[in-house]
Each structure stands twice: as C-alpha cells, then as structure tokens.
C-alpha cells in the first residue's frame with residue numbers, strides 16, 4: 114500500500130533527522146550546563162522530542178522496529194525505537210540475571226512476534242536463570258512458536274546448530290520462514306561457539322535469522338545497548354538513520370510488564386500462530402483425482418508446521434507407520450485425513466486399502482456402502498469393523514499370500530523391488546490400517562503367535578512388495594505389546610506419529626509429544642529419536658462435510674470395475690437369508706448345509722456337505738439358545754436343496770426356532786413328544802433316505818439300551834443310506850453319552866460348538882480345541898474328517914431384532 118509506505122518512510126526520515134539533530138542539541142545543552150541550559154536549546158529539544166514521539170508512534174506499528182525504553186530529555190521523554198529485527202540484531206551488554214534485562218528481552222520478543230508473520234519461530238537460550246526469563250511466555254511454547262529454552266551449554270550448542278541449519282536452508286532457497294534466536298543469558302562462550310554465533314550474526318538479511326542476545330561480549334551487525342543505571346544505545350550497523358554516534362540521550366527501562374499481560378499477549382500470539390498454521394481438509398485434497406504414480410512410494414499432505422506444508426510418505430525409509438494417542442486424541446480424524454488424502458491421489462488400480470478396527474476403536478464404516486448412502490471408497494478391499502482377532506489374522510494371511518504371489522511375478526520379470534515391477538505390471542501398493550492392533554496379540558495363544566509371525570513377515574518384507582502397515586493404538590500397553598513381542602517388528606516402523614496423550618510412540622527420551630493439543634501431532638520419520646520431530650496441525654475431515662461428500666461421490670462415480678469392499682461387522686448378527694450363497698441354492702445332491710458366515714477374509718458361508726460318507730451328521734452343541742436358530746437355518750438351507758426328502762422335525766425345545774425350520778418344507782413330520790422321537794430314531798436306523806432327522810433339544814430324549822443302540826446304528830449307517838441327523842444337544846456330556854463316548858466320536862464328524870469352554874472340549878476334540886473361548890454371536894465349526902476348525906458367525910433367526 115503506497116500510502117502507508119510513504120507514511121512509514123516519512124516517519125523514519127523524521128525520526129532519523131530528529132535523532133541526528135538531538136545529538137547536536139545535546140552537545141549545546143551539555144556545554145552550557147554551568148549557566149543552566151539555554152532556553153532556546155531546551156525549546157529545540159522539546160520540539161525534537163515531539164517529533165520523535167510522533168515518529169515512534171508510527172514505527173511502533175511497523176514490523177522491524179521495537180521499543181526498548183524511554184529517552185530522557187530535559188523536559189519529558191520519547192519512546193526509543195530500534196530497528197530490530199528489521200535492520201539489525203540487538204545486543205544487550207547485561208543478561209537476564211538483571212530483572213530489567215529479562216523484562217526487556219520479553220518485551221522485545223513479544224513486540225517482534227506481534228508484527229512479524231505468524232510463522233515466525235523462536236529459539237531461546239537462558240542459562241543464567243534456567244529458562245525463567247521465558248517462563249511467562251508459556252503459551253508460545255505450547256503452540257510451538259517458542260522452543261523450550263536451552264539452559265546449559267549443550268542446549269545452547271544445539272540451538273546454534275538449529276539456527277545454522279535454518280540459515281543454510283534459507284540461503285539455499287529452501288525457505289523455512291523467519292527465525293529468532295533469543296539469548297536471555299548464555300554461558301561463558303568458548304572461542305569456537307563465540308565464532309559460530311558471530312558467523313550467524315553476519316549471515317545477512319537473506320538468512321531468515323535475527324538474533325537478540327543479552328550478556329554476550331559482542332555481536333556483529335547489531336544495535337548495541339550498554340546496560341548500566343540507564344541504557345546507552347550505541348552506533349547501529351551501517352547507521353542507516355543518522356545515529357553515527359549512537360543515541361545522544363540516556364534511555365530508561367520501561368517498568369516490567371505484569372505477568373497477566375505477558376500471559377495474555379503470549380496466548381493471543383500463540384492462537385494467531387495456530388490459526389495461521391491451519392490447513393483445511395480441502396487443502397489435503399488435490400484438484401485432480403488419481404494423478405500420482407505409486408512406483409517410488411505413496412505420499413499425502415497431512416497438515417503444516419512452521420516450516421510449511423507437511424507430507425507423509427510410505428516408501429523405503431518409512432514403509433510402515435506406528436500411531437499412538439489417547440482416546441479422543443484425534444486418531445480417527447488423523448487416519449481419515451490420511452486415507453482420503455491417499456485415495457484422492459492414487460487410482461484404485463494403484464492403491465488398495467485394508468481397514469481393520471478392533472473393539473472401541475476407529476470406525477471405518479464410512480468407507481463402505483450404507484443403506485442411506487450406497488457409495489464407497491473404491492480402493493477399499495476389506496473393511497473390518499469391531500473385528501475379531503481371527504478376522505484380522507485372516508486379512509494378514511491374505512496380505513502375506515499376496516506378497517508370495519508378487520514374489521513369483523517379480524521373479525518372472527527378473528526384478529527385486531516393487532518400483533521395478535510397476536514397469537511390467539500395474540499392481541497396487543497395499544496399505545493395511547489396523548486400529549487397536551494389540552488386540553491381535555491378546556491371549557498368548559496359537560492365534561496370537563500366528564499374528565506376531567505374520568505381522569513380522571509383513572513388516573520385514575512389505576517394503577519390497579509394496580505392502581505397508583499402519584498400526585495404531587490408544588494405550589501405552591498397546592504400543593509396548595508390539596515392542597515386547599518382537600523387537601524386530603518395532604524397528605521396521607520408521608514413521609512415528611504421536612497424537613495428544615501418546616506415551617510410547619517416540620523414543621523414551623523424546624519429550625516432543627508433551628502438551629500436544631487436539632488437532633496437533635508430532636511426526637517423526639526416524640523411529641522416534643529426539644530432534645527429528647515436526648509438530649504439525651492437521652485438519653478435521655469431519656468439519657468439512659461438503660468436501661468429504663463430494664470426494665466420496667466423485668471417487669465412487671469413477672470406480673469402474675472396482676467392487677464394494679467386503680465388510681465384516683463384528684457386532685452384527687447374520688441371517689441365512691442375507692448370506693449371498695443362500696439365494697443361489699438350487700436342488701442338489703449331496704446338499705451343502707449352511708451354518709453361518711465364516712470369520713475370514715472371504716466372509717463366505719460356512720457349510721458342511723451331507724454326502725454318503727460315514728460321519729456326515731451335524732451336532733450343534735451348547736446351551737446357548739442361538740443353537741436352535743442356527744439349526745433352523747441349516748434346515749431351511751437343506752430344504753432348498755432337497756425339496757422332496759423326508760423331514761422329521763423333533764421339536765422338543767425352542768418352538769420359535771422349530772417353526773422357522775418348518776418353513777419351506779413341503780410335508781414335514783413334526784414331533785413334540787420325546788418318546789415319539791425315540792421311536793423315530795429306531796425307525797430311521799434301518800431306513801433308506803433321503804431322510805433328515807432334525808432334533809431341537811435331543812438331550813430331552815430318554816433312550817433305553819435298545820434306543821441307544823438304534824441311535825448309534827443310525828449315526829454309523831445312516832449316511833450310507835441317505836439318512837442324516839442334524840441335532841442340537843444342550844449338554845456336551847449328554848451328547849457324548851448318546852453317541853457312545855470315544856468309540857462313537859467319528860460317527861458325528863461335523864460339530865458346531867457354542868458356549869462350551871475350550872478345556873471341556875479337549876477330551877472329545879483334541880488339544881487344538883483348547884483355545885476356543887466361547888462368546889456371544891460366535892461358534893466353532895469342527896469337522897473331524899476334514900481336520901478343520903473354523904470360526905463363524907452362526908446364523909440367527911431372520912425376524913430377530
């Protein structure tokens with residue numbers, strides 16, 4: 114603005130000429146002291162004082178000038194402004210051990226920050242009062258504007274090194290904004306350090322560094338202030354404004370600013386810096402979708418810090434990330450920023466996402482189709498919401514298998530790295546996000562051991578195959594779980610992200626994550642070591658619903674062939690009717706009885722084939738009433754495939770489930786009397802099929818010796834004759850008695866176990882069943898002939914709410 118510029122230039126000129134003339138006037142006043150000051154000289158000085166006051170008034174609002182005290186005239190005074198940091202550094206001869214100097218240092222610092230760009234950052238040194246000189250400016254420290262003061266020689270050396278790094282970056286044109294080095298007091302400097310400080314001071318105006326140093330013996334290119342009872346302002350470098358012999362009048366210190374003022378002003382400046390450092394969610398999203406090439410890695414913008422915009426990468430240096438922070442610390446928001454940022458930059462052919470959360474963690478549901486919004490993120494392949502460990506491990510196994518597939522392809526092309534493979538085949542990079550990953554290790558059982566092994570393999574080899582992991586946890590013990598499990602896994606996670614409340618993500622001696630606020634994070638690309646931290650602010654994706662909505666829809670519109678992800682909702686019940694395979698059932702022999710949904714990467718139906726081999730019966734075991742519903746669903750799936758078979762329904766318990774089993778059967782025989790059931794068992798023992806006895810509560814049937822023999826004959830010979838039993842026993846002991854104990858074990862090969870603890874199963878099913886921990890909504894399907902053991906969500910009643 115030319116008008117303002119002109120006013121300022123005038124103010125400077127007026128100030129300079131007034132200062133110069135003041136010296137001359139002073140000389141006259143001083144030589145006439147015997148007879149008292151000459152009235153004309155006093156009058157001239159008064160006029161100059163007025164001019165200086167007016168000029169100071171303008172300069173006060175200018176960046177580059179600060180007030181240091183009041184110039185004393187014979188009558189009145191005027192504010193003394195010095196051209197810091199605009200034209201020069203500033204040296205004070207005494208240090209902050211003198212409270213007046215401490216007050217002046219604070220005042221100059223706050224004035225400077227108030228008129229400089231909000232990105233200005235400050236390195237502080239105070240060895241004499243151990244940082245006390247800066248203590249009232251705490252809000253600036255919390256906001257990352259003012260670094261925690263260095264209080265000893267090594268801290269001072271580190272501050273010099275940081276300032277040197279800043280100067281180098283600026284001189285090379287890498288930017289970095291403006292840095293102030295404020296030394297409130299310093300140790301006696303050995304020659305080498307004094308030389309380094311002097312070199313910094315001489316680095317020139319293009320270096321982006323200004324120095325305010327109190328108590329150092331010298332500082333090139335500075336306004337030099339000698340501190341005694343009053344201050345004497347020396348000759349500024351290049352004397353740009355006529356003070357060739359310094360300021361001719363003594364300068365008195367301003368009264369110290371009260372702590373309340375210092376805190377409030379620091380807070381105001383801190384808030385301003387925070388607001389300026391803020392990026393909006395829209396700033397994370399590139400103008401054009403899917404333009405980036407993943408060959409050398411993935412990158413996305415996440416936020417900014419004092420140095421500018423911060424990007425995060427998945428590449429050879431930081432193939433995997435570890436994220437920590439307490440509940441409510443912003444983990445969900447952070448992950449969403451990353452996910453949307455990546456998905457907007459890379460096409461689904463170039464980036465595949467696997468998203469897992471375990472209990473009470475992030476919810477990735479917004480990436481999946483919902484009844485209210487059928488769109489989805491086309492990069493998402495599998496999403497687990499409140500997943501079981503089994504589901505998580507199954508996904509990890511998939512990724513492990515994918516690495517093996519890629520290694521074969523890479524061998525074929527004679528290449529060793531993902532980047533080289535991309536020349537031949539357009540395979541996507543894969544990123545697997547696991548929230549509350551420590552759940553995978555819970556239990557220290559076979560599954561936990563497998564989780565550790567697969568995770569270790571992925572962590573070690575993933576970078577070569579374009580497979581990346583992001584592990585997040587809200588608890589210290591969660592993060593430590595990884596460390597204590599396998600040191601070698603932890604070491605692979607070069608990228609550390611500490612959100613508010615994170616304790617173990619960074620190195621134990623790194624305190625950078627203290628005092629983080631919501632929306633802030635410390636990013637460390639060096640495994641968490643101190644000194645490699647960037648404290649950033651990241652935007653809240655959910656605060657910009659319009660951009661989010663548009664992005665989702667744009668991506669979905671362009672999804673092409675990318676199918677919706679498979680989604681596993683750990684908390685949800687599943688009915689037979691919603692399982693895709695049920696709709697596809699047609700008349701077939703032998704039939705596949707559907708029992709539930711597998712808890713694995715496929716989420717396909719768990720089924721057993723009832724063919725003519727021995728043992729093809731189904732026992733549902735456990736008192737959980739859900740067992741009756743599952744049996745009913747099995748019966749309905751059977752009726753679709755064997756519409757003309759004979760069905761005998763033993764409805765001894767759970768009449769509601771019995772009713773739903775009958776649906777779809779042409780002419781079922783329904784029995785409700787245990788004795789009638791015993792009789793039909795005897796009849797079916799020597800019967801030719803196809804016939805199915807479906808028993809609800811078979812433990813209610815009392816069998817005499819003959820009856821027991823008939824049942825065992827049915828079990829042993831039935832399948833060969835096309836006769837199968839599907840029964841629900843509420844007691845394992847009773848079931849074992851009925852089938853004849855160990856000798857009858859192989860006669861019922863398919864067992865669906867509900868609420869019977871693993872240690873009770875061992876006798877009958879062997880050691881491998883010992884890990885089973887019953888829980889609502891889950892069942893274990895053991896097929897003795899196939900030797901398999903699968904976790905599934907057993908089907909529930911369609912009308913259950």
Ligand SMILES: Nc1ncnc2c1ncn2[C@@H]1O[C@H](COP(=O)(O)OP(=O)(O)OP(=O)(O)O)[C@@H](O)[C@H]1O
Pocket residue numbers: 438439440441442443444445446447473474475631632633651652653
């Ligand atoms: N970058 C941000 N800017 C502004 N507000 C934020 C930001 N990140 C998070 N928040 C606020 O903090 C709240 C909690 O964040 P978030 O849900 O991400 O936390 P969390 O660590 O995932 O916690 P939880 O797992 O308990 O949900 C958000 O609802 C939002 O109001």
